[in-house]
Amino acid sequence: MSKASESIESEKHRKNFRRNNRWGKRKNSGEKRKKLKVGNRLKECDVGITEFIGSEGFFGVIKERYSDFQVNEIAADGQIAKLTNQDVPSDGEDESMEDSKKMIPDTIWKQLQEFKELKNAVLEIDVTDISKDQRKAIHSIAKSMKEVLSQTIDKKNKKILMILPNKYGTSYNFRKDTRINWKNEGKYCYFLLHKVNMDTMDALNRLAMNLRLNPNSFSYAGTKDRRAWTTQWVSVKKIRPTNILRAAKNIRGAYIGNFKFEMECLKLGMLNGNCFRIALRNVSGTDEQIEKSMISLREHGFINYYGMQRFGTVATIPTYEIGKALLQGKWNEAIDLILKPREGENDEDLVEARKIYEETKDASAAYKRIKNFNKVEAILLKGLSICNSNNPQVSKRIREFGRNPVVGDLVYGKDVNSDDEEEFVCNNEEELVTKDEEANEKVSELGNEEDVDKEMEKLPETFEESPNSLIKEMTDTTECCLKVDEQYRKNTEKSRITNEKNENDNSYNLPVVKILEEEDLPNYTLADVLMPQVGWKVTYPPYAKPWFDEFLTKDGLTTDLRQKNKKYSLGGAYRKILQVPSNLSWNVMHYSKKHADLIMCDINEMRKCSAPKNEPEGKFKALIIQMSLRSSTYATMALREILKSDTSPQVQAAQSAACDAEFEDSNISQDTEENKNTIEDDNKSSDTEKHFDIEKQKIEISN
Numbered sequence: 001m002s003k004a005s006e007s008i009e010s011e012k013h014r015k016n017f018r019r020n021n022r023w024g025k026r027k028n029s030g031e032k033r034k035k036l037k038v039g040n041r042l043k044e045c046d047v048g049i050t051e052f053i054g055s056e057g058f059f060g061v062i063k064e065r066y067s068d069f070q071v072n073e074i075a076a077d078g079q080i081a082k083l084t085n086q087d088v089p090s091d092g093e094d095e096s097m098e099d100s101k102k103m104i105p106d107t108i109w110k111q112l113q114e115f116k117e118l119k120n121a122v123l124e125i126d127v128t129d130i131s132k133d134q135r136k137a138i139h140s141i142a143k144s145m146k147e148v149l150s151q152t153i154d155k156k157n158k159k160i161l162m163i164l165p166n167k168y169g170t171s172y173n174f175r176k177d178t179r180i181n182w183k184n185e186g187k188y189c190y191f192l193l194h195k196v197n198m199d200t201m202d203a204l205n206r207l208a209m210n211l212r213l214n215p216n217s218f219s220y221a222g223t224k225d226r227r228a229w230t231t232q233w234v235s236v237k238k239i240r241p242t243n244i245l246r247a248a249k250n251i252r253g254a255y256i257g258n259f260k261f262e263m264e265c266l267k268l269g270m271l272n273g274n275c276f277r278i279a280l281r282n283v284s285g286t287d288e289q290i291e292k293s294m295i296s297l298r299e300h301g302f303i304n305y306y307g308m309q310r311f312g313t314v315a316t317i318p319t320y321e322i323g324k325a326l327l328q329g330k331w332n333e334a335i336d337l338i339l340k341p342r343e344g345e346n347d348e349d350l351v352e353a354r355k356i357y358e359e360t361k362d363a364s365a366a367y368k369r370i371k372n373f374n375k376v377e378a379i380l381l382k383g384l385s386i387c388n389s390n391n392p393q394v395s396k397r398i399r400e401f402g403r404n405p406v407v408g409d410l411v412y413g414k415d416v417n418s419d420d421e422e423e424f425v426c427n428n429e430e431e432l433v434t435k436d437e438e439a440n441e442k443v444s445e446l447g448n449e450e451d452v453d454k455e456m457e458k459l460p461e462t463f464e465e466s467p468n469s470l471i472k473e474m475t476d477t478t479e480c481c482l483k484v485d486e487q488y489r490k491n492t493e494k495s496r497i498t499n500e501k502n503e504n505d506n507s508y509n510l511p512v513v514k515i516l517e518e519e520d521l522p523n524y525t526l527a528d529v530l531m532p533q534v535g536w537k538v539t540y541p542p543y544a545k546p547w548f549d550e551f552l553t554k555d556g557l558t559t560d561l562r563q564k565n566k567k568y569s570l571g572g573a574y575r576k577i578l579q580v581p582s583n584l585s586w587n588v589m590h591y592s593k594k595h596a597d598l599i600m601c602d603i604n605e606m607r608k609c610s611a612p613k614n615e616p617e618g619k620f621k622a623l624i625i626q627m628s629l630r631s632s633t634y635a636t637m638a639l640r641e642i643l644k645s646d647t648s649p650q651v652q653a654a655q656s657a658a659c660d661a662e663f664e665d666s667n668i669s670q671d672t673e674e675n676k677n678t679i680e681d682d683n684k685s686s687d688t689e690k691h692f693d694i695e696k697q698k699i700e701i702s703n
Contacts, residue, residue, distance in 0.1 A: 194231045276625070
């Protein structure tokens with residue numbers, strides 16, 4: 001075969017291969033895409049989300065990819081949290097080099113400067129006759145040098161301060177002093193947590209496990225979305241940045257950086273809000289429709305509903321049903337609801353664990369089936385399995401000694417009411433949490449910091465859960481339960497007095513509110529109006545009190561939601577009916593690849609990756625939105641206002657699937673057209689080959 005015909009044949013095979021393999025395993029181009037199974041999910045109408053402020057809207061898909069929804073916390077000082085570096089800050093020494101220089105003799109300063117110019121040298125300084133502060137200043141200067149160790153030793157009845165390169169450290173059994181002067185710099189290490197596809201608590205639980213800490217050691221201003229790229233501040237007491245970086249190294253989807261030191265820890269609510277960068281894909285509205293809808297959002301805002309994530313996703317087990325059981329004091333019902341099997345769950349181990357518990361009520365067997373011990377279901381099952389260990393002991397007591405009291409039995413003190421039992425346990429558990437926190441704080445005190453460093457150095461590059469992890473966790477929890485029992489016996493009287501003292505103590509003060517009169521109406525707008533959140537401390541609008549009473553009566557509740565277990569008492573709060581976003585901006589973006597990144601996340605920006613660009617000829621259209629919202633305000637409710645559509649997961653999944661199906665259908669049509677063109681090309685190629693053979697024969701005849 002000639003080169004020309006080989007080229008034609010090669011091109012024909014290439015086109016056929018491209019056509020047949022465009023969709024991977026989909027051999028039949030007419031094969032339909034499998035329907036996405038998400039189960040029976042809650043919709044907005046199920047939780048009372050029904051109204052809009054404006055009338056303009058357009059179509060778009062929310063959170064088709066994780067990168068489409070990015071959240072950066074706005075700190076209390078108004079600064080937007082953004083991961084920009086992973087550098088370890090200075091060690092916290094507040095003495096400058098000049099201050100150190102003034103404290104030491106000129107001769108020693110000269111020796112130190114000469115040492116800096118030398119390689120592989122060892123400097124010995126006689127410090128027998130100088131003060132401790134001067135020796136400290138010399139160590140401080142040595143510490144500022146790269147790849148250098150310093151240590152004071154006794155040598156021939158003299159104190160010698162030795163400074164030598166790191167590589168000689170093992171010969172002299174020296175160890176680099178990497179301690180931080182927490183007193184001068186601030187005892188809390190702050191860092192930014194940049195994460196994707198992970199809950200805030202999940203990320204911190206993994207970090208705590210790798211650091212050998214109690215998760216309660218970490219504090220933060222608020223939790224962030226799981227299905228998104230989010231950045232937020234976290235604080236921890238007296239843990240070095242290098243250890244935190246090491247612990248986070250192999251947590252997939254989590255990045256740590258921007259370290260700093262502060263004197264006070266973060267607390268819940270210590271933020272001004274969040275900055276959102278959002279990409280709405282498959283936008284079908286005209287530019288004019290988009291503009292009108294966005295201007296309405298900027299000028300009038302949106303209804304300040306709680307987002308769907310506050311209610312869970314499974315229609316048969318919404319989270320508010322669990323909350324209702326807790327408010328009613330129906331603890332067993334709350335446990336059963338949390339552990340109940342649910343439709344559409346993808347974690348096979350968790351599905352099996354739920355099934356085991358539903359059929360057998362064997363918490364221990366169900367717990368063993370779960371691999372991720374950080375899940376709330378695992379923590380609950382572990383607690384149940386430990387508490388249930390009491391049952392065999394009670395049975396044995398009855399078998400051994402019968403139904404009458406015997407010497408050695410325990411009883412409540414005379415002043416203790418049985419009704420207060422749960423309160424005492426609760427308070428003692430809180431005391432234990434405080435003790436655990438104190439224990440964690442002691443881990444990184446200067447006296448013990450080297451021990452912590454040794455433990456961190458022993459950690460492998462990749463952290464894996466061993467079979468002993470479960471044993472250790474069970475042992476720790478059992479020990480905790482024993483401590484609770486001991487504390488309970490020792491401090492019941494103290495707890496009773498404390499509880500009585502705090503019975504009417506308000507843990508927070510509500511703002512003063514005003515009930516509007518006729519003459520006040522011209523001075524206010526709907527954006528100023530508040531709606532109370534149900535509780536015993538709030539003031540209700542006269543017209544709304546019957547609504548709340550009717551709503552609560554259906555579930556056997558009243559507005560006086562006080563409980564002996566104060567964790568589940570509700571004082572209430574106030575919430576604005578409308579919210580208007582600040583710093584709102586938007587732009588339309590076209591793109592060619594369906595799953596292309598449209599917004600740059602912090603980690604990619606820090607790594608200097610190429611930013612997404614608008615492709616005017618791209619066949620897909622997106623709207624990129626940036627806005628800032630106050631804390632406890634839901635961006636999905638702002639998106640609902642401009643899209644005029646349900647933001648529930650089931651509806652969004654259906655919309656995304658419909659867009660995918662439309663995209664595939666268009667490609668199938670394109671394949672059909674390409675196949676037709678290929679056949680025509682093949683016919684033309686065949687004619688060309690025939691013409692080529694005829695011309696070749698003519699040449700041979702003429703020769």
